[in-house]
Amino acid sequence: MKIEPANGKTLLFGVGLGPGDPDYMTVRARDIIVTADRLVHFCKRGRRGNARVTADAIVAPDAAREIELAFPVTIEVPVEDEGYSGPISTFYDESAALLAAEMEAGRTIAVLCDGDPFFYGSFMHLWRRLAHRFPTEVVPGVTGMAGAWTRAQAPITWGDDIMTVLPGTLPEAELARRLADTDAAVIMKLGRNLPKVRRALEAAGLIDRAIYVERATMAEQVVARLGDKGDDEAPYFSMVLVPGEGRRL
Structure with missing residues (x-):
């Protein structure tokens, strides 16, 4: 404005x-x-x-x-x-x-x-x-999410993919429902919600596509498959990406 x-x-x-x-x-x-x-x-x-x-x-x-x-x-x-x-x-x-x-x-x-x-x-x-x-x-x-998917080398949407941005503060069942109903997703506000987010991704069948990104573009940046992350620590500047798999030409 x-x-x-x-x-x-x-x-x-x-x-x-x-x-x-x-x-x-x-x-x-x-x-x-x-x-x-x-x-x-x-x-x-x-x-x-x-x-x-x-x-x-x-x-x-x-x-x-x-x-x-x-x-x-x-x-x-x-x-x-x-x-x-x-x-x-x-x-x-x-x-x-x-x-x-x-x-x-x-x-x-x-x-x-x-x-x-x-x-x-x-x-x-x-x-x-x-x-x-x-x-x-x-x-x-x-945006932080644009920095995250760029540094993760993860194109987030293809063709007509629909992307949903979700706060990790949502109830677990609601997270799982919305994840199952979208093509690509960004999950923010992790923190103490990371264990719940993991379970919602598993319930939606998306855990294998999930990418954890911490402090994207900063000196302390971390990029890893969420399934390979061995702890549930997630600082403020972190998110989970679920890239779409739509039409690729």
């Missing part, structure tokens, strides 16, 4: 930086993070966010420009738990108020986003609170 302000000045940018390799940033993304008054990134308490690390290739840390938004809770609390939704909602309200104050002072804000801002992105929660109030531009980025 891009709103053209009367004075020609966009204040809020949601900037997709791609899956982790700085070479996958767009020219537009690079231009914005170099010139924005404030660089904003989400992170876990005590850590720098991955998007900010990606941006290190373009802009050095600068305390005068940085705004860190540290999540009050992350994977230690299940998403469906009230102990997650309440604090997270308050966190987004407070973060939006902080950024609004900056923009009311005329400063431009670049929110650095992993992958694409509008694909399972934290930025969307700020966008919903702020885009109707301030001139906004969203800069698309290469």
